[in-house]
Amino acid sequence: MTRIDTQRIDGKAAAAALSAETAAKVTEWTASGHRRPALAVVLVGEDPASQVYVRNKQRQTEAVGMRSIGHHLPADIDQAALLHLVAELNADPEVDGILVQLPLPKHIDTARVIAAIDPDKDVDGLHVVNAGRLANGLAGLVPCTPLGCLILLEQTLGREALRGANALVIGRSILVGKPVAQLLLGANCTVTIAHGSTRDLPDAVRAADIVVAAVGRPKLIAGGWLKPGATVIDVGINRVETPAGKSQLVGDVDYESAQGIAAHITPVPGGVGPMTIACLLANTLKAAELRRARLLA
Numbered sequence: 001m002t003r004i005d006t007q008r009i010d011g012k013a014a015a016a017a018l019s020a021e022t023a024a025k026v027t028e029w030t031a032s033g034h035r036r037p038a039l040a041v042v043l044v045g046e047d048p049a050s051q052v053y054v055r056n057k058q059r060q061t062e063a064v065g066m067r068s069i070g071h072h073l074p075a076d077i078d079q080a081a082l083l084h085l086v087a088e089l090n091a092d093p094e095v096d097g098i099l100v101q102l103p104l105p106k107h108i109d110t111a112r113v114i115a116a117i118d119p120d121k122d123v124d125g126l127h128v129v130n131a132g133r134l135a136n137g138l139a140g141l142v143p144c145t146p147l148g149c150l151i152l153l154e155q156t157l158g159r160e161a162l163r164g165a166n167a168l169v170i171g172r173s174i175l176v177g178k179p180v181a182q183l184l185l186g187a188n189c190t191v192t193i194a195h196g197s198t199r200d201l202p203d204a205v206r207a208a209d210i211v212v213a214a215v216g217r218p219k220l221i222a223g224g225w226l227k228p229g230a231t232v233i234d235v236g237i238n239r240v241e242t243p244a245g246k247s248q249l250v251g252d253v254d255y256e257s258a259q260g261i262a263a264h265i266t267p268v269p270g271g272v273g274p275m276t277i278a279c280l281l282a283n284t285l286k287a288a289e290l291r292r293a294r295l296l297a
């Protein structure tokens with residue numbers, strides 16, 4: 001079989017370009033007399049990965065000229081206290097975006113917390129109102145990682161190439177799988193969603209022009225399953241131990257065996273991950289603009 005020259009999709013460069021665009025828009029926004037957009041980030045507990053992500057979010061928010069407001073709550077905080085903080089942030093006219101870092105400790109009802117966030121400040125796009133707006137093709141705040149996937153696909157293939165393409169989304173979470181499927185549908189792809197009960201995953205992968213993998217299973221998808229020339233967006237970020245005993249990040253797709261078969265593939269790290277925070281910054285500015293427009297209406 002002919003080997004294809006597989007192109008690596010550089011998510012780090014795309015994220016840097018998007019953040020530079022956001023920074024320029026923030027400068028324009030404040031120069032025209034508006035207050036700096038402000039993002040409140042709520043972290044509950046001491047999960048080490050969440051602490052790193054939150055620190056990066058706060059640093060990057062300030063770097064594009066927006067205000068970052070951090071709330072770090074103890075792991076044993078009760079649900080009522082967390083809901084009370086969300087209500088305070090909803091009512092604060094100086095706060096444009098609210099993000100509650102996930103996962104939350106087991107004793108907290110995550111769905112209730114997300115439901116308590118004002119949909120117009122929901123920069124994660126996870127509230128049912130924003131999920132409904134996305135499903136119905138209405139303007140709203142779109143989840144960050146799915147938005148990052150769509151931007152990478154549009155930049156790599158062009159919007160016209162997405163029309164009619166067979167797109168397979170593997171995973172059905174509210175954070176990635178379901179919203180990315182909606183975005184692909186909105187881009188006129190023919191969308192299939194595979195999940196834990198899918199009978200023949202290799203067969204579904206073989207039929208796909210575009211594969212978005214978001215299952216959190218290291219190297220689940222073998223390169224040999226892919227249709228030659230497919231485009232692969234790997235959302236998985238899995239920490240594994242190498243045979244030499246070192247810790248390494250790998251995706252849901254076996255990157256090495258996809259070489260020579262896929263036309264384009266995102267690496268892990270350096271693919272979709274960096275787009276998540278860049279899209280969060282873009283969403284925070286969008287939330288400030290939407291709130292201002294609603295206040296004037």
Ligand SMILES: Nc1nc2c(c(=O)[nH]1)N[C@@H](CN(C=O)c1ccc(C(=O)N[C@@H](CCC(=O)O)C(=O)O)cc1)CN2
Nearest residue numbers: 053100101102103124144145269270271272273274276
């Ligand atoms: N409220 C939310 N919680 C979580 C989200 C989210 O979008 N909203 N997503 C993930 C974590 N996450 C952001 O919060 C996130 C994950 C990964 C990256 C990233 O840039 N990853 C790097 C690798 C980083 C490493 O070395 O560990 C990469 O892929 O290149 C950014 C943000 C769950 N929680």
